[in-house]
Amino acid sequence: MIIRTSGWKQVRVHESSVEDRADSIGVSVIVATRNYAARLPRVLGEIVSAEAPPGVGVEIIIVDNNSTDDTANVVKAATARDPRVRYLLQTQPGTCASRNLGIEEARGSLLLFTDHDVLVDRNWIRAHWAAFQDDAVQVAQGPILWEGGLPDVPEWMSLAALPYLYPREGTVFVDTLIACNIAVRRGVFEHYGHFSRELGPGKTGGGEDTEFASRLQSFGVKLHFVPHAMVHHEDIRERLTPRYFIWRGEMEGFSMETIHALVQWKPPRTFRLTCKLAKHRMKWCLAWLIGQRAHQGKCRVRIARNLGKWKATLRANRMKRLICSRPPSLTVFIISPMRGHVRQSIHSIPDIAQEVIVVNGCSSDEKIAGWPSEKVRYLDLPPVPGWENGDQALANRAMAQAHGDWNLLLRSGEVVGSDLRHRIPSLMKDARQSCYLLPVCPALPNPSARLPVSGRSSNLELRLFRNLPPFRYALAGGDAGSFPSPLQARARILSDAHIFTPGPVVVPQVRGCPLAPTLPTTGEDGAPKALPSEKAD
Numbered sequence: 001m002i003i004r005t006s007g008w009k010q011v012r013v014h015e016s017s018v019e020d021r022a023d024s025i026g027v028s029v030i031v032a033t034r035n036y037a038a039r040l041p042r043v044l045g046e047i048v049s050a051e052a053p054p055g056v057g058v059e060i061i062i063v064d065n066n067s068t069d070d071t072a073n074v075v076k077a078a079t080a081r082d083p084r085v086r087y088l089l090q091t092q093p094g095t096c097a098s099r100n101l102g103i104e105e106a107r108g109s110l111l112l113f114t115d116h117d118v119l120v121d122r123n124w125i126r127a128h129w130a131a132f133q134d135d136a137v138q139v140a141q142g143p144i145l146w147e148g149g150l151p152d153v154p155e156w157m158s159l160a161a162l163p164y165l166y167p168r169e170g171t172v173f174v175d176t177l178i179a180c181n182i183a184v185r186r187g188v189f190e191h192y193g194h195f196s197r198e199l200g201p202g203k204t205g206g207g208e209d210t211e212f213a214s215r216l217q218s219f220g221v222k223l224h225f226v227p228h229a230m231v232h233h234e235d236i237r238e239r240l241t242p243r244y245f246i247w248r249g250e251m252e253g254f255s256m257e258t259i260h261a262l263v264q265w266k267p268p269r270t271f272r273l274t275c276k277l278a279k280h281r282m283k284w285c286l287a288w289l290i291g292q293r294a295h296q297g298k299c300r301v302r303i304a305r306n307l308g309k310w311k312a313t314l315r316a317n318r319m320k321r322l323i324c325s326r327p328p329s330l331t332v333f334i335i336s337p338m339r340g341h342v343r344q345s346i347h348s349i350p351d352i353a354q355e356v357i358v359v360n361g362c363s364s365d366e367k368i369a370g371w372p373s374e375k376v377r378y379l380d381l382p383p384v385p386g387w388e389n390g391d392q393a394l395a396n397r398a399m400a401q402a403h404g405d406w407n408l409l410l411r412s413g414e415v416v417g418s419d420l421r422h423r424i425p426s427l428m429k430d431a432r433q434s435c436y437l438l439p440v441c442p443a444l445p446n447p448s449a450r451l452p453v454s455g456r457s458s459n460l461e462l463r464l465f466r467n468l469p470p471f472r473y474a475l476a477g478g479d480a481g482s483f484p485s486p487l488q489a490r491a492r493i494l495s496d497a498h499i500f501t502p503g504p505v506v507v508p509q510v511r512g513c514p515l516a517p518t519l520p521t522t523g524e525d526g527a528p529k530a531l532p533s534e535k536a537d
Contacts, residue, residue, distance in 0.1 A: 009106065013173060016435050018102060023261070024057045025057040025058070025059050025107040026053070026056035026057055026058070026108050026109060026110060026129070027052070027053075027056060027057070027058045027059070027108045027109075027110050027111075027112060027128075027129060028058075028059050028061060028102075028106035028107060028108035028110070028111050028112070029047055029058065029059070029060045029113075029114065029125070030063065030099060030102035030106060030111060030112065030113050030114075031043070031047070031060070031061070031062050031063070031102075031113075031114055031115065031116055032063045032065060032090075032095045032098035032099050032105065032115070032116070033062060033063070033064060033065065033066050033067065033071060033098075033116035033117075034064070034065040034066070034071070034095075034098075034104065035067045035068060035069045035071065035255045036067075036071065036072040036116040036117070036203075037067070037069040037071045037073075037074045038069075039116070039117065039234070040062075040071060040074050041074055041078070042119070043116055043117070043118065043119060044060070044062070044074075044075070044078045044085065045128050046119045046120050047060055047114070047120055048060065048078070048082050048084070048085070049122065050120055050121070050122055050123075050124050050125045050126075051122055051123060051532045052123065052125055052126070053125070053129045053130070054127060056124060057108075058084060058108075059084050059086060059106070059107060059108060060076045060082075060084050060085045060086065060103045061086045061088060061105060061106060062078075062085065062086065062087055062088070063088045063089075063090050063098035063099070063101055064087065064088065064089050064090065064098075064139045064388070065090050065093065065094070065095065065097070065098045065202065065250045066089070066090065066091050066093065072087065072089070072330045073422070075087040075336070079186050082285075083131075088101055088102065088105060090269050092197075093202045093203070094200055094201070094202035094203075095200040095201040095202055095208070096194075096195040096196060096197050096199060096203070097197055097199040097202075099113065099139035099179075099194075100194040100195055100197070100509060102237070103186075103189050103194055105376050106132060106186070108130055108186070109186050109385075110128070110129065110183060110184075110185060110186070111183070111184050111185075111186060111189075112125065112128055112182075112183050113179055113180070113181075113182050113183075113184070114180050114181060114231060115133075115179070115180040116146075116432070117180075117232055117233065117234045118180045118181070118231045118232065119147065119231065119232045119234070120231045121229070121230040121231060121232070123228060123230075124142070124229050124230065124231060125230075127142070127144065127226055127228040127229035127230075128140060128183040128229045129223065131183070131226045131229070132183065132185065133506060134249075134384055136222075137215060137221075137224050138184070138185050138187075138188050138211075138216075138221050138222070139177070139182065139183070139184050139185070139188060139223050139224065140182065140183045140184075140223070140224040140225065140226045140229070141174045141177050141178065141181065141182055141223060141225055141226070142181040142182070142225075142226050142227075142229035142230060142231060143181070143225075143227060143229070143230050143231075144178060144181050144182070144230075144231055144233055145178060145230055145233065146232070146233060146506050147232040147233060147234050163349055171225040171408070172224070172225060173222055173223055173224060173225060174223045174224075174402045175213075175217075175223070176209070176210055176214075176221035176223070177209045177210070177212060177213040177223060177285040178209055178212045179208065179209035179212075180231065180233065181229065181230075181231045182209070182276045183226070183229070185386075186384075187384045187385075187386060187387045188221070189362065190384060190396075190397050190400070190470070191384075191387065191396040191397060191475060192215065192216060192219055192221070192394055192396065192472050193215070193396075193400060193469040193472060194400070194469075195208045195212055196211055196212070196259075196263050196469050198258060198262055198263055199211055199255055199258060199259065201534070204251070204254050204255040204258050204312070205251035205254065206251055206255050207252070207255025207256060207258065207259055208250060208255075210255070210256075210259070211259045211263055211469075214259075215225070215469060215470055216474075218280075218470065218474070218479075218484040218486065218487075219472060219473075219474040219475065219476065219477065219479070219484060220474050220476035220477020220478065220479060220480060221476060221477075237349045237354065239380045239499060241445060242297060242300065242432075243298075245297075245301050245304075245513055246300055246301060246304045247304070248301075249300075249301040249302070249303075249304035249305040249308065250304040250307055250308035250311075251306065251308060252308065252493050253304065253305035253306055253307065253308025253309040253310075254304055254308035254309065254311060254312040255308075255312075256305075256308075256312075257273075257308070257310075257312035257313050257316065258312045258315075258316060259314065261316030261317075261320070262316050262319060262320075262470060263468060263470065264434075264468070264470055265434035265466055265468060266434075266490075267432065268316065269312050270310070270313050270314070271311075271315075273306055273309050273313060274310065277303065277306040277307060277308050277310060278482075280299050280302045280303045280306060281299075281303055281364070283299045283302075284296055284299035284300060284303060287299055287507040310534060312420075312469055312470070313481070320431050321431070323431075324403070324429060324430075324431040327331055328406055328408070328425075328428035329354040329355070329402075329403070329405050330352055330353050330354055330355070330405070330406045330407075330408060330424065330428065331348055331353070331354070331355045331356075331357060331402040331403065331404035331405050331407050331408070331467065332345075332346075332347075332353040332355070332356045332357070332407075332408045332410060333357050333359060333395060333398055333399070333402075333404070333408070333409050333410065334356065334357070334358045334359065334410050334411075334412075335359050335360070335391045335394055335395050335398070335406065335409065335410070335411050335412070336359065336360050336391055336394060336412055337358060337412045338412050338413065341412050341502075342358055344413070344415055345410050345413070345414060345415055345416075345530040347415075348415035348416040348417075348421065349408075349416050349421065352421060353375070353408070354404055355375060355377070355402070355403055355404055356375060356376045356377070357377050357378075357398055357401060358376065358377070358379070358380055359381060359394050359395070359398045359401065359525065360379070360380060360394055362387075370394050377401070379398055379401060381394055381397050381398065384397075387475070388475065390481075391411060391476060391504070392475060392481055392482075393473070395409055395473060396473050396475070397468070399471070399472065400473070401497065404467055405428065405436075405466065405467055406428050406464065406465065406466055406467060407464070407465055407466075407471070408424070408463060408464050409463045410463075410499065411500035411501070412512055413501060414440070414499055414500065414501050414502075415443075415499070415500050416500075417497065417498035417499065417500055417501060419496055419497050419498060420438065420494075420497035420498055420499065423494075423497050424464070427464065427494075427497075433492050434465060434466045434468070434471075434490075434491075435462055435464065435465035435466065435471065435483075435487060435490070435491040435492070435493050436462070436463070436464040436465070436491055436492050436493075436494050436497075437460040437461065437462055437463075437488065437491045437492070437493045437494065438460065438461060438462075438463045438464060438494055438497055438499055439459070439460055439494070439495060439497070439498050439499070440459050440460075440461050440463070440498075440499045440500075440501060441498050441499070441500055441501070442500070442501050442502075443500045443501065443502055460481075460493060461499075462483045462487065462488055463499060464489055465487075465491075470484075471483065471487065
């Protein structure tokens with residue numbers, strides 16, 4: 001019997017059943033749908049008839065986003081004909097919520113995503129599976145074709161308006177993702193997070209795949225292209241109207257600014273967007289005067305896109321004020337602690353943490369005096385095949401379990417200094433900031449010694465940050481082992497708020513600097529004793 005933690009619940013699963021499922025299912029196809037019962041049978045028929053790799057089990061997960069039509073009966077009828085088809089109901093609105101539920105329930109190591117208005121090629125599953133036999137491939141995009149061939153392009157638009165609908169000859173890597181034909185290893189979601197629930201159809205109308213691609217690229221993950229894994233999008237010739245592209249431009253702008261302001265928590269750009277909106281409106285007037293209809297159409301789309309951004313900025317400002325008006329909650333992660341280190345770390349964060357998550361390295365039998373058991377959770381994360389199992393990878397996987405507004409990372413034996421402990425509540429209330437660089441210093445063997453703030457005995461590390469998808473450690477590329485450089489560049493540096501690590505260091509006494517905690521001594525069993533109270537308190 002093994003225990004797996006999901007949210008606040010501990011689910012007990014027989015070990016043999018877990019191994020059986022892992023061996024039998026290799027590919028999980030996830031389709032999010034809502035009110036599409038009329039055409040769903042044809043879509044399901046194409047997926048069911050797609051050829052699977054020899055010896056590889058395939059499951060087809062249809063996630064119903066609270067449809068009001070006959071979607072449930074259509075899927076259940078397909079399940080009766082083919083037991084590989086599974087039906088899931090997601091009551092929370094949004095396509096991303098449905099996809100994330102499919103990710104959590106999927107049993108395959110390779111996850112394929114498509115939409116309810118897309119017909120997959122017969123070789124679709126095999127092509128993606130063959131590409132992922134290379135361990136370097138973590139995420140892949142397949143080509144998207146028009147059903148019925150290329151359309152007749154109206155005179156007011158160009159093929160560049162829909163570049164994602166055409167295969168790219170000779171392409172090895174892509175710079176973005178289109179969610180109706182992507183393949184992702186399960187470990188990518190475990191280490192870098194799921195789709196953002198603030199985006200996508202049902203929320204902003206789109207942008208969830210663009211944000212996911214941008215996030216992965218910031219972590220050093222390359223987006224591969226699989227030319228033979230083709231899908232055919234339904235014929236949308238009736239959408240090729242100016243009204244549709246104006247709506248799409250506004251939706252794209254709304255999604256882009258939501259990513260900027262809420263998902264990445266960057267400063268608002270209201271004045272800049274207002275100026276750009278006025279500029280494109282003037283260009284449209286000029287194009288109308290000189291009779292350039294094609295340029296006039298482009299200006300209308302750009303006006304709509306900037307109008308969408310402007311609306312998203314106003315909405316983001318309201319949501320930020322709402323988020324920051326309530327008391328913020330803090331989740332503290334203790335990564336791979338040694339025996340006895342959990343107690344001293346937890347004792348350094350009284351009354352500021354609403355949740356403590358201990359990751360790999362401590363038994364729940366170890367009692368923490370004065371702390372309610374419901375505030376401390378213990379996660380035992382098994383290694384993911386093909387991925388490293390260092391502290392950074394464990395922290396990434398544990399962050400998906402956090403329920404707080406902010407995260408604070410501590411490694412084995414680290415404690416929060418009194419200067420940082422007193423400032424954390426006010427730091428979390430600052431609506432302008434999303435992350436902080438903190439000095440990580442060795443603890444002092446001499447209780448009377450003082451730590452110089454301006455000295456070189458500390459390293460600045462990004463340890464306190466909002467609970468947002470972009471805040472993950474990069475495990476590949478030039479930033480491997482740390483947070484992406486753009487995040488660290490906009491982090492606020494706190495030189496007078498410390499995290500202390502166990503380890504002796506010789507430093508001079510400097511007046512006016514905060515006291516460092518004393519280094520815990522070891523007992524007869526070799527385990528460190530509880531940390532004494534700091535003199536600064």
